[in-house]
Amino acid sequence: MCAPEYLDIAHGERVAFIQITCNEGRTTDMKQALFARLAKSVVEAGALAVADVIVNLVEVKKENWSFGKGIAQYAAETVGSFDTFPPPRERKS
Numbered sequence: 001m002c003a004p005e006y007l008d009i010a011h012g013e014r015v016a017f018i019q020i021t022c023n024e025g026r027t028t029d030m031k032q033a034l035f036a037r038l039a040k041s042v043v044e045a046g047a048l049a050v051a052d053v054i055v056n057l058v059e060v061k062k063e064n065w066s067f068g069k070g071i072a073q074y075a076a077e078t079v080g081s082f083d084t085f086p087p088p089r090e091r092k093s
Helices: 028-044
Strands: 016-023 053-060
Touching: 016 028, 028 053
Parallel strands: 016 053
Antiparallel strands: none
């Protein structure tokens, strides 16, 4: 659900919300170029009007990622991993 109008932009019945989570560090120009390209791609595909493409960029610090095994690979200190925990118990039917 989306407000019919926000920041002087009128929205239609169908709106796409695109949320991207990434590392910090991109410039405002880079972000604006990404937003424009995403909107253009959606419009060119004939899916929606440009006003109906809403993008949210969530920037996080590198240490907030785990790329597997329960380890924060970019954290200064890594405390344990999935490999150090006992295996899960089998479920009885």
